[in-house]
Structure formats: structure tokens, C-alpha cells
Amino acid sequence: MLGALLGYEMITDSPEENGEYGEMIVNSIIKLKAFGDQERYLIKDLYIEDDRGVHQIDHIFIFKNGVFVVETKMFGGKILGKEDDQVWTAYYSPKETIPFVNPLKQNESHIRALKYKFKDMFDFQSVIVFPNNNKPLGCPDNVLNFKELKHYFLDYKSKRELSSEEMQYLKGALEDIAKNRKELRAKHREMLKKQRGK
Numbered sequence: 001m002l003g004a005l006l007g008y009e010m011i012t013d014s015p016e017e018n019g020e021y022g023e024m025i026v027n028s029i030i031k032l033k034a035f036g037d038q039e040r041y042l043i044k045d046l047y048i049e050d051d052r053g054v055h056q057i058d059h060i061f062i063f064k065n066g067v068f069v070v071e072t073k074m075f076g077g078k079i080l081g082k083e084d085d086q087v088w089t090a091y092y093s094p095k096e097t098i099p100f101v102n103p104l105k106q107n108e109s110h111i112r113a114l115k116y117k118f119k120d121m122f123d124f125q126s127v128i129v130f131p132n133n134n135k136p137l138g139c140p141d142n143v144l145n146f147k148e149l150k151h152y153f154l155d156y157k158s159k160r161e162l163s164s165e166e167m168q169y170l171k172g173a174l175e176d177i178a179k180n181r182k183e184l185r186a187k188h189r190e191m192l193k194k195q196r197g198k
Contacts, residue, residue: 066170
């Protein structure tokens with residue numbers, strides 16, 4: 001039913017496969033020649049725990065310009081939503097709409113979890129990307145269509161550039177967190193079940 005509802009714009013009705021497709025898209029961006037041989041790292045599908053529970057982060061892109069926490073939304077149709085709304089909507093027709101949590105607020109919780117772990121060591125930047133190039137009108141500058149993502153990474157002006165040592169430290173620390181993926185993923189799924197059961 002979901003696949004028929006979304007049509008060709010959403011690649012599959014499997015969340016896992018959609019995640020893989022989103023990962024492929026972000027991978028294709030950071031491998032572009034535009035980055036040259038500049039040092040950069042990508043952490044994918046990270047589960048991290050804070051005092052509020054376990055969070056799943058699509059991508060963390062570590063670059064000299066900043067640390068970008070990327071939330072990917074694969075919805076097709078027309079996206080309706082404003083910065084302060086709790087819920088956004090993928091609109092296909094009057095009879096076909098899909099509500100989803102405002103990704104800006106969703107990513108705020110992801111960054112909070114990262115700050116819970118790393119305190120003020122890094123300035124984490126929220127980025128929302130719509131691979132179907134259908135971001136809502138009037139959204140903040142950090143809500144992007146796929147075609148805008150490369151330039152956002154390259155042109156972003158951070159308060160200061162990260163050193164190679166800082167980038168490598170963060171990469172290693174996140175990879176250490178990822179070693180607990182199986183346990184944290186199970187806790188995350190259990191947490192979601194409880195939330196949906198309310």
C-alpha cells in the first residue's frame with residue numbers, strides 16, 4: 001500500500017532500503033571531485049544514547065568547514081510544513097497525504113544527543129535534505145534539495161575550521177559509539193514501540 005501511495009518518487013516501501021538509498025545519495029555528494037583531496041569523513045546510520053533515550057542519525061559529515069548532522073527525507077509529492085510546525089506533510093492528492101515529524105525538530109534531538117556526549121567540543125550543524133528536490137517553500141537555509149547539498153558543505157562558513165586532529169578524534173569517537181550499534185538499535189526500536197503504543 002505504501003509503495004503504491006508514494007509511487008516512483010520513493011524508491012521502495014522498505015525503511016531499510018530507503019535508508020540505503022539515502023546513504024548512497026549522500027555518499028555520492030562527498031565523493032565529488034569538487035572536494036579535491038580535502039580530508040573528510042562520513043559516519044552513517046549512527047545510534048547514540050543520551051538521558052532521553054536512543055537516537056538514530058542518518059549521516060554525520062565531518063569536514064574542515066564543520067560537523068554536519070544530516071537528516072534525509074525520501075518522501076515524494078509536495079512537502080508542506082513550516083519551521084515551527086510539529087508535523088510536516090507529504091501531499092500527493094487530497095486522499096493521499098503522509099504526516100511526518102518536522103525534521104528540523106527531529107534533528108535538534110540528534111544534535112542534543114551529540115552535545116550530551118561531546119559537550120561544547122564541536123559545533124554540530126543541522127542539515128535536512130530532500131533527495132527528490134521537493135523541499136517546502138519558505139524553509140530555513142539548512143533545509144536543502146539534493147542538488148544544493150554539495151554547495152552548502154563547500155560554502156558553509158563556520159566560526160573556525162577544524163584541524164585534522166580534531167576531525168580524526170571525532171571520527172574515532174563516533175566509530176567507538178557505533179561498536180554498540182546492535183544493542184542501541186534494539187533499544188531504539190523498543191523505545192519507538194512504547195511511544196507508538198501511547
